[in-house]
Amino acid sequence: MSSTQLQPMQQLVPGGDLSAYIQTVCSIPVLTAEREKELAEELFYQGNLEAARQLVMSHLRFVVHIAKSYTGYGLPQADLIQEGNVGLMKAVKRFDPEKGVRLVSFAVHWIKAEIHEYVLRNWRIVKVATTKAQRKLFFNLRSAKKELAWLNNDEVHAVAEDLGVDVAEVRRMEGRLSSVDIGFDADADDETGPVAPVHYLEDNSSDPALVLEADDWEESSHQQLSYALSELDERSRDILQARWLGENKATLHELADRYGVSAERIRQLEQAAMKKLRAAMEA
Template structure:
């Protein structure tokens, strides 16, 4: 949806309070006003009407966004993503169906915010299915309801309870709980500062061969090639063809 007029944009520099004060200046719409504006936008592409529909619902976005403050992301960005969802809702809103824009827009606002959180919260993608997303956004609440607030793995009975409550597998609960512990750096110390012990990366095991082993294998292969070439050089042409067909071919010839 094109923006023909100014829509307030929350920013860390401007401050949340200033943004909230600014959006309170936009009047709420009566049902009939909302209906006529939506009809004008939908049937005639009236951008002024669309602008009024958006700005009159910015407070709704802010209210919903506040419910997602516990994910460690800038609230200004969460609100901005919610505003994108609101604009999508206005673009698709059909007033003839009889419900208010706020009712319709809530789904779009939440969906936009949740997608942003899933993209941004972790370096590892948190989930793609509806069940995984539901688990991501409800696991903390489910844990608090059974007083499972400590860090670390859940007890088997807690895992089973949450899995049943949220309709997901127990393994999904275990995996998501570990991911929600946060992204850990390999440069993080194994112990508290001053206690020694090195970093986590010091304990990583590299399954590849070291340089000495690689060089030794390469040298051994060269020696074998030289020995084979020497052996072939003493054979006549017929013997060489037979040997190559029986020993060196990918599909050895059998008698």
């Protein structure tokens, strides 16, 4: 396929000007059954990509029609159409002209399957359906709830029987459909939605008893540290202060030069001092 032939296909993308896209694809003539079969045979038996392009282009209007039925999920229509187009291309690739059915009838399944996957991935932060049965239940139950409020017991059993799932599964899915996503630490000033869970957590920073306990523990720790350091010999204390307590941490080699010993000896003295310090702190 030449770049000249590809250019119109590249321009047919449901991007910013969705109205222009829809107008363009709806202006592409629908193929007759004879021409469709001829193109399908060229693709199926000869791998003719130009035939595939014509089959896809002539069916883009049907993707738009199907995608419009999913506008109630609050997702961009352009994205729904784009996903449907992916399903259409998969259908064209797998279409067998000898089956005796029109391409549009065969492609509906593939178009809806791609749109369904997109909806389930993007409708909520938390997935509401993962198994095949749950996905079927999700779309059927959401369609039914456009006309109904909460299902009564008879309606729940009727849906479960029609779809071949447990009653408990229907009730769980109904609860998921009625729930909303909430950010854990959403802004407390946002009055348009539910209060974020983080705002229900207890704030212990202002509890007088806990504040006093923390201050006492900090003071006690400082006293223990001071006492433990005073029990060390002067060289060990200086090594720990230079290595851990000063703003500019000294290296082993710097301390080795200061005391006229090897860096390994400084490391041994440091480890021995740390061991004594931990023992004094834990006593």
